[in-house]
Each structure stands twice: as C-alpha cells, then as structure tokens.
Amino acid sequence: MALRDALRDPDGAHAFAHGLYDFLHGRGALPARFDRWVAVLDRLPRRQTRVLTWPLATVFGFIAQPRTHMFMKPNTVRAAARAYGYDLPYRSRPSREIYQGLLTFAALVRHDLADLQPRDMIDVQSFLWVHGADEY
Numbered sequence: 291m292a293l294r295d296a297l298r299d300p301d302g303a304h305a306f307a308h309g310l311y312d313f314l315h316g317r318g319a320l321p322a323r324f325d326r327w328v329a330v331l332d333r334l335p336r337r338q339t340r341v342l343t344w345p346l347a348t349v350f351g352f353i354a355q356p357r358t359h360m361f362m363k364p365n366t367v368r369a370a371a372r373a374y375g376y377d378l379p380y381r382s383r384p385s386r387e388i389y390q391g392l393l394t395f396a397a398l399v400r401h402d403l404a405d406l407q408p409r410d411m412i413d414v415q416s417f418l419w420v421h422g423a424d425e426y
Contacts, residue, residue, distance in 0.1 A: 292341045296334035305330055314354055321386040327351075328384045347384040348392075356410040360396045362389070363419075370422030371395055 296302040309330030313323050324347075331342045344362040351359030364380065371378035376398065379391050396414045408414055 292336055292339045293334075293346060295337045296341050299335045302335045306334060310350055313351060320358075321390060324384075324386050324389050328386075331384075342384060344382075344384050348389070352411060352415070356412045358411070360392050360411045361415050362392055366419055366422035367392065367395075368422070370418040373421050374399065374418075 293306075297306060309327055312330075313327035316323050316326070328342065328347055331347055334341045344364050348360065348362045352361035362384075364382070368378060368380055374395075376395050378395055379388055381388060396411055396418075399417060400408050400411075400414050403414070403417060406413075408417070
C-alpha cells in the first residue's frame, strides 16, 4: 500500500524508477548503491505508513538479480540466523552494514549447501525460510 501510494505521485514514480535502475545497474560498489537506493525510498511520498522497510528495500534486487541480492524479511531471516548460529546484526532501518551482513550470511549458507547445488539466492532464501518461519 505504501509503495502504491508513493508511485501514484509522478515525482515519486520517477524517483523510484531511477533509484531502482541506479541500485541495479549504477556505478560504484554495491554498498554505495544500496545507500543511494535506501535514500530514494526514504524520500518517497507517503500517506500513513513508511515506504522504507527491509522487504521493500531488498525485494526488487532479489527478483532482478538473484545471484547477487538477498531478500530480507526481518523476523524470518533473524530467526533463521539464530537457528544457524550466525550473529546477524539488525536494525529496523535498512543500511549498508546490515545488508552486507545479510549477504555474508547468505554466502555462508550457500557455501554450506554447495552439495545441494543452490542456483542462486532464491534457493538460499528458501532454505532460510524453512528454518526461520513458524509454519515449518
């Protein structure tokens, strides 16, 4: 809802599209591009709820470039990290440091699952979801 509302505004839609392109294909290292992406999301127009959340900050990169990016559903990923014995730092506001910690955790899990031949972070996310979600 918050994203839909933000994108109804032409300036918000423009900022979102250009910010997402920069995050996925822009110049500079991933941490700097992630910082710029977070700043774009933080400036989007909003009505009631905030647009800047971990799921929103990470889902588009995860869908577009699943070999590089990881999706962060905070409660599930944090529970999976605890079960895995990994100390994943966390703050509710997306940041490059926390995202880098998530990518490091995902790389460790991917390495540990090498015998199962995970194709990308979608396979890693699926594994972590089973370990961190209450329904499993």
